[in-house]
Amino acid sequence: xxxxxxxxxxxxxxxxxxxxxxxxxxxxxxxxxxxxxxxxxxxxxxxxxxxxxxxxxxxxxxxxxxxxxxxxxxxxxxxxxxxxxxxxxxxxxxxxxxxxxxxxxxxxxxxxxxxxxxxxxxxxxxxxxxxxxxxxxxxxxxxxxxxxxxxxxxxxxxxxxxxxxxxxxxxxxxxxxxxxxxxxxxxxxxxxxxxxxxxxxxxxxxxxxxxxxxxxxxxxxxxxxxxxxxxxxxxxxxxxxxxxxxxxxxxxxxxxxxxxxxxxxxxxxxxxxxxxxxxx
Amino acid sequence: xxxxxxxxxxxxxxxxxxxxxxxxxxxxxxxxxxxxxxxxxxxxxxxxxxxxxxxxxxxxxxxxxxxxxxxxxxxxxxxxxxxxxxxxxxxxxxxxxxxxxxxxxxxxxxxxxxxxxxxxxxxxxxxxxxxxxxxxxxxxxxxxxxxxxxxxxxxxxxxxxxxxxxxxxxxxxxxxxxxxxxx
Numbered sequence: 340x341x342x343x344x345x346x347x348x349x350x351x352x353x354x355x356x357x358x359x360x361x362x363x364x365x366x367x368x369x370x371x372x373x374x375x376x377x378x379x380x381x382x383x384x385x386x387x388x389x390x391x392x393x394x395x396x397x398x399x400x401x402x403x404x405x406x407x408x409x410x411x412x413x414x415x416x417x418x419x420x421x422x423x424x425x426x427x428x429x430x431x432x433x434x435x436x437x438x439x440x441x442x443x444x445x446x447x448x449x450x451x452x453x454x455x456x457x458x459x460x461x462x463x464x465x466x467x468x469x470x471x472x473x474x475x476x477x478x479x480x481x482x483x484x485x486x487x488x489x490x491x492x493x494x495x496x497x498x499x500x501x502x503x504x505x506x507x508x509x510x511x512x513x514x515x516x517x518x519x520x521x522x523x524x525x526x527x528x529x530x531x532x533x534x535x536x537x538x539x540x541x542x543x544x545x546x547x548x549x550x551x552x553x554x555x556x557x558x559x560x561x562x563x564x565x566x567x568x569x570x571x572x573x574x575x576x577x578x579x580x581x582x583x584x585x586x587x588x589x590x591x592x593x594x595x596x597x598x599x600x601x602x603x604x605x606x607x608x609x610x611x612x613x614x615x616x617x618x619x
Numbered sequence: 620x621x622x623x624x625x626x627x628x629x630x631x632x633x634x635x636x637x638x639x640x641x642x643x644x645x646x647x648x649x650x651x652x653x654x655x656x657x658x659x660x661x662x663x664x665x666x667x668x669x670x671x672x673x674x675x676x677x678x679x680x681x682x683x684x685x686x687x688x689x690x691x692x693x694x695x696x697x698x699x700x701x702x703x704x705x706x707x708x709x710x711x712x713x714x715x716x717x718x719x720x721x722x723x724x725x726x727x728x729x730x731x732x733x734x735x736x737x738x739x740x741x742x743x744x745x746x747x748x749x750x751x752x753x754x755x756x757x758x759x760x761x762x763x764x765x766x767x768x769x770x771x772x773x774x775x776x777x778x779x780x781x782x783x784x785x786x787x788x789x790x791x792x793x794x795x796x797x798x799x800x801x802x
Contacts, residue, residue, distance in 0.1 A: 380799060382641075382781070386743050389779075397694075397748040403684045406694035406747040406767075444693055446684040446767050456654070458766050487699045487721070487744060519792050520699050520722035522744035574800030578743050579722070580781060581795025611745045 341475035343619055344424050345431035348477065351617055352435025355481040356411060357443035359613040360403045363394060366550040367612055370587045374524055374577075383582030387524075390577070390610060401444075405611045408445040409483030411436045411465040414544065418474035429467060437461040448486070468540065480547050482614040488525060488607045491517035494539055497601040503558075506531060506603050507566065513605035514570050514586065519579020522609030526550070527570065527589045530604040532596035541592035542606035547614040550588040563589045587612075626775070627675035628716050630736045636782045638789035642740065643777040648677040648719070652698050654768040655761075656706040663709065670761030670770050673714040677740075680720035682767035683757070684747070692757040692773075694747030697721040700739070704728050711735045719780055723792060733788040740780035741791075753778040 363371075371394070375387045397404040413432055423431075440447060440462035449463065450456040472478070493516075495509040510529060517525070530541025553560045566589045576582020587610065596602065620639075624632055626646035636642065649671050651659065659669055680700050684693030700720030707718070708731035716737060721744040724732075732739060742750060753775050761770040783791045 380795075382639075382795075383799075385641075389743055389746055389749060393743075393746040393749040396752070400748065401687065402748040402751055403694040404748055405745045406682060406684045406696050407698070408684055408694075444685045444687050446682065446693070448682075448767070460766065485745075490699065518723060518796075519741070519744075520701065522721065572801030574796040574798065574802075576795065576799055578741065578781070579792055579796075580741070580783075581791075581799045583799055609745050 340420055340422050342422050342424050343477060345426040345428065347619060348423070348428065348431040349435040349438065351479065351619060352413070352432055352481060353439040353442070355479065355615040355617060356436055356439030356445065356483065359481050359483050359615040360408045360443070360445055361401055362398050363404065363611070364549070364614060368394065370550050374584045374587060378577065378582050378584045380576055380582035382580050383577040383584060386577040386580065387584070403445060405485060405609070406446055407448060407485040407487065408440070409485045409613070410449055411462060412482045412484050412543065413465050413467045414480040414482070414547065415467060416470045416472045416478035418476045419471055420475035421477060432467055433463045433465055436465045437463050477619040479619070480614055480616050482547050485609055485611060488517070488521040488609040491521040492542070492606045493604070494535065495603045496535065497603055499599070499601050501601055503562070505601065506562070507569070509603045510566050510589070510605055511569060511573070513607065515573060517607050518575055521607045522611070523575050523579055524577055524584045524587045524610050526587050526608045526610070526612040527566070528606040528608065529589065529591040531591060531593045531602070533594040533602060534596070535602060537594055538602040538604040539606070541594060542604035545590040545592045546606060546608045546612060548590045550590070554591055556593065559591050559593055563591050623777070626677045628677065629675060633716060633736055633738045633786050636738050636785055638782050638785045638791040638794065640782040642780050642782060644677070644780060645776050645778070646774070648679050648773050648775055650679050650681045650771040650773060652680050652682050652768050653702055654765045655770050656703050658762055660706050660709070671772070673710060675714065675716040677717040677719060678710070678715060679773065680718065683751070684767070686757070692751050692754050695751040695754055696747030697742040697744055700724060707731065711737050724784060729784055729788055729790070732784055733786065736786045738782060738786055739784040741783045742778070742780045750778065
């Protein structure tokens with residue numbers, strides 16, 4: 340049994356919220372560099388250059404990369420040999436988000452109720468996904484999610500007969516409909532299989548995968564590659580103003596599913612694909 | 620083509636702008652997004668005055684992050700314009716000159732742009748840090764309780780935008796995509 344204090348968790352989450360909103364991970368920066376080289380449209384190239392410059396300014400001057408500093412999505416893998424001390428774990432995470440967004444000059448974009456819409460003024464609550472795993476560590480990923488792209492995400496409850504061609508059509512449909520609204524170049528997270536909510540979860544989680552990595556499953560790896568090529572053939576381009584770089588990556592996760600179903604979720608993220616990872 | 624224009628802007632000046640032009644805006648513009656549009660519509664429904672004159676003015680669909688000490692504003696990029704579509708034709712008919720946002724517009728908005736000789740610009744989404752450098756002052760003039768969604772008067776210098784829908788209704792989102800599509 341290992342003891343971890345809520346104080347340490349709060350402090351860590353706070354730092355992660357601030358870091359995620361000012362600095363992209365090295366894999367994101369690296370795909371940007373490739374994108375600038377590959378883009379065929381002069382206007383598209385100009386926009387990509389602006390976005391690279393934007394990243395530099397954000398980091399140097401501590402200005403959030405995007406004004407939509409997102410709703411804080413937190414993936415937490417809790418080792419079953421960990422004992423949390425000093426209060427509730429969920430409260431500790433929300434306190435970290437509260438402190439990070441307030442002290443880090445981040446935008447408060449959360450309303451307390453979807454219909455009554457009163458701003459909570461501290462960006463809480465976070466959306467927290469817990470998973471109990473082996474071991475005595477806490478593995479935390481903080482992924483602030485902007486809603487320009489979130490609004491363009493989709494779930495398709497396909498049928499087994501639709502097969503892999505149906506999955507490809509679903510992904511292309513979602514990206515095409517998203518077009519300029521989702522701030523391309525995008526990162527496309529896809530979940531295939533499971534149930535209605537499981538495939539949505541996988542699509543979100545897929546966005547946090549290192550963009551340099553590919554799926555361990557051979558056919559999924561091929562599908563990721565093929566879909567990236569197809570999406571970049573849509574012509575949407577940077578800012579949706581035409582071009583050959585519409586997506587920076589397609590990350591796909593799969594899970595066993597029911598004999599009657601083929602759920603597909605497409606979670607679209609803009610080029611500000613923020614995710615910070617820490618282990619306590 | 621590259622152009623430099625001033626805000627507020629005249630109808631004659633708007634007419635010269637063509638879809639695809641790269642434009643730098645200098646002058647006074649106003650921010651308003653979802654909640655502010657809802658309030659403006661309610662204000663109009665009650666027959667009251669809006670918090671600023673629409674004549675030739677530009678609305679920037681933007682809700683900034685908080686400013687650090689000594690700076691006029693935080694990160695300040697455009698938000699998705701289509702969420703304002705429901706309210707926009709009425710504002711255009713009352714004289715709104717231009718809108719700055721990102722993403723597609725409805726047919727009703729495009730019709731109102733053509734009917735009134737207005738223009739829709741896109742700023743680069745997700746470039747809030749770099750765009751904030753073009754904003755030299757920011758003052759809340761209405762709906763302060765809405766926080767980031769309050770209406771702000773901004774003084775901008777060379778704010779870079781692209782003409783997406785011009786006063787003739789030409790739409791860069793449609794034409795440019797065709798040019799690079801491999802389908």
